[in-house]
Amino acid sequence: MKARRSVGVAKRAGNAPAEHEAHAAVDRAKRALGERGPVWWDDGGPDLNRHMARTTIYADWFEALGTDAGVK
Template sequence: MAADDTPVETTADGRWVVVDGRRWRASDPSIPEALRTELVGELMDARRAVGAARRAGDEGAERNARDRVHAANVALGERGHPWWDEPTATSRDERIAATIEALASRRGERTFCPSDVARVVGGDSWRRSMDDVRVVLRHMAGSGDVEVLQRGRRLGHDDEWRGPIRVRRALAD
């Protein structure tokens, strides 16, 4: 439903939402509702941040906010490779990275489990996505984009990652 409680029109195949006669790609319906809600919240926060940065004339903050909007859209399946097509290795990694970025931005210092990312990109077969998520996560940790923790201790991207890990946005030292 739309914000005013009117039903949202979708195409028969469920791939598109129709607003004022214009088609927009629908979110991936396989994303669990709690995670979809969180990603939509990040998208809305990022869109508000774009407007605030534009009004303040802060081009750097506006670029950062636009990057957040893009990451949330890709995570939701609304941009990038269509969610209904079989993903390529590259498009899968891009969606995993975007989901990590969006969740890390949304949660800030709070951590999340890599399985949340797998649930967003993998649907019902999310467990098969865990190895791909860890590969992308290791790369992002090596780039300093996120921190990976185990029992509260930050792991380096070269450390051995065994057992449960948690992720959060990179904090300033």
């Protein structure tokens, strides 16, 4: 979160070099946490990242959520 806060601070200050470094720090942290980079698991299931739930095998489940799910 420190890196994320640094992005905001740099943006508000109009400091492009600091903003660039803060974004790089966020990327490094996300990679260290396994949130970015190559997939480190394989459960045999289809990769549904970057797909809308309503267009996947979870369409019925998503529809049952209704508009309370925050998506209209």
